[in-house]
Amino acid sequence: MIKIVKYVMADILRNKIIIAYTIFLLVIGMSVFNLEDNTTKGLLSLLNIVLIVVPLVCIIFSTIYVYNSAEFVELLVSQPLQRKHIWLSLFCGIALALVLAFFIGIGLPVLLYSFSATGIILVAVGLMLTVIFVAIAMLAAVKTRDKAKGIGIAVLLWLYFSLLFDGLVLFILFQFADYPLENFMLFLSTLNPVDIGRIFILLKMDVSALMGYTGAIFQNFFGTLPGMITATIVMLLWMVLPLYFSLRIFNRKDL
């Protein structure tokens, strides 16, 4: 299995897109901290990059890469290799390459300029989102045979997690404003890894007061150790579940 990961990694790292992505992140990471004196402000700017750009790049790059390696997968499936290993190797290769890109692009500047709990959490959330969106992309790509459709689904999923979901939550909040929704909000936020990431970081930045009563509830839950652990488990589930379902489909797929 490690052999296949090696081949996938070697292929991705030769890819110009992933190098451009790393440089893009590095330029933003460096310039944000050099423009602002206040590192917290810098982190806040980076937050938006982490929550919007990273999922977008990860999901689209991974989907296209999975489609483009159809030949590679086909070649390997007729060899004495387990299907599970082929698919997991593909996942590990893509995820490792993107994690590396994120770590060099955002991780290094943050650790250099703002080595604090908030900074570390920002990097950790970014790394987790990277892996989560690679897993979601694998599921989108294995489900549809048609490349254009698969990439379309990937874009829609990103749109859903980044924009539509928040719209839906606001809609529910306004419609049911008369009822106590705080605990329900807590549950809703676990349905979107981007939201969990955002809450995580905002709470660490101590701006939760801006979020009113719901912010206090979040602080009460996510601020405690059990809350942190629950949130981390939910994030891990977001990595494992899409990957597990994609693996199940791939195991029965005709090539």
Next chain:
Amino acid sequence: MIIATNVTKKFGRLTVLNNVSVNCNKGECIALIGPNGSGKTTLVKSILGMVVPDSGFITYNGQNILCNWNYREHIGYMPQIGRYPENMTIGHVIAMMKDIRKSNHNGPLDEELIEQFDISNMFNKRMRTLSGGTTQRVSAALAFLFNPDVLILDEPTAGLDPVASELLKEKIIKEKQKGKLILITSHILSELDDLVTQVIYMQDGNLLFHKSLEHLQNDTGEKKLSRVIASVMRNQS
């Protein structure tokens, strides 16, 4: 050696394989014949585990191939249309295959076809720049490379020039004499004449018959495989 029992496969509403049962033994050279779309490639792919049958099962040396992958180290497969990672060179692909199968292959490699097909001179060419025929040569070389006990060749000579297809034919005869099981699908019946010992005829996903060539020759009174098949088809309609 390879036994398929009641294998059925549907793609949507289309039944590609309908209750197909075959028994292939060591030392046989079997021709899989049938019109386009009769399910030959699907049958071959289900033996390789690339297509998962809806019902029925396939065993290799008594072991069910579902959830089993080790049996594939005994199989050399030459696909009808070889598809390879486009930005790898021929050398990389061959090196990768050797690397992947290194752990469970410890006999000598059979590089005869690589030499005969002059592939070593093209090691630096990228796969996407290759012509159809050159890709076929690479596929053939890879199928024979690990000295497998079973060779599955899907339309091996399609796209090869006469010299190359003659070389490949000689190679197949040579391997057959070593007592390997060889499965060939082809439409060019005249090429199969000096190769095959058994014939499997498929139509619309059904296996119509599986007989030895001698048997068929006696039945029809014809010598040439093409005429044998023509006569069988005439009798059926």
